[in-house]
Amino acid sequence: MIEKNIIILDDHPIFLEGLKRLINNEPEFIVSDCCKNSRELFFSLSLAPANIALIDCSLPKGELNLKSLVEQLSFHYPNMNIVTMGDCHQQQQISTMLKPQIKSYFCKSLSPENWITGLRHISCHHCKSGQMILDDNVDVEILSMQRLSAKEKVVIEYLHAGLTVSQTALRLSRSVKTISSQKRAAMRKLGLNRDSEIFRLNMNKL
The missing domain is CATH 1.10.10.10 (Winged helix-like DNA-binding domain superfamily/Winged helix DNA-binding domain)
Known part of the structure; x- marks a missing residue:
């Protein structure tokens, strides 16, 4: 099994550590780096590109705005799937406006199981054609990894x-x-x- 490298940008240490542990518990994923700002993110990516970038919508003060950050990431790493993370409807709307550069939006309050299900879905080639929103409301079209009999x-x-x-x-x-x-x-x-x-x-x- 080839591991999918995931890089995370989030400046909330407790959430960051919990998400890292959750992802690293799955054999098909590995967190290549955890970054607190965009400078660290771009430096890390220059050393080792990632398959998926998890970007917190609430960027620290003095940072690039989300639109500029996503545009730069999409330009320099066109094959990387960008996933935004947030905890309010406004952040979800902003992420939706930035598709197709942003492949998905994950609500931070998702259960651990749905985080992993969502990441597995993003890893599939058929996710690249559109954007999915993964929040607390169960959406069969999003979460279905296999068709029901x-x-x-x-x-x-x-x-x-x-x-x-x-x-x-x-x-x-x-x-x-x-x-x-x-x-x-x-x-x-x-x-x-x-x-x-x-x-x-x-x-x-x-």
Whole structure:
């Protein structure tokens, strides 16, 4: 397995350390460097280019604005995927306006599982054609790493409608064990961690 190098620009030490540990726990990723400002970022990239750059939208005072920073990164490192990170709707809107240079926006309050799911999605070649927004609202089109099977989709549709696993098993003439297994598989593919997240799915994108 070839590791994907990730470089991070963020001046919040606690968040930075936590994110670094989270990413380095995954065998397919490695954090090549953590930078506190754009000067450190460009110096590090000149030594070792990265596959993904995670950029905090809240840049320190005296820094380049986000638009200028993204333009310079896109010019010098056109093959690097730029992902912005933030914690408010305004930062998400700014990131959206800067596509296609910015490939994705991640909300900082994402669960650890969804951070990794999002990074895996960015690593796929098919992410390069557009931008995805990854926030606290589950979006099947974003989080789906694999397509659901027809049976898994039906199970999720019944659960989304409010039926229990037992009721779904009865409706589909299958065992509770089978429905539970298909439910777990579908939730894994969709990046869901809790049953309650099923009700937030956009079924039109399933």
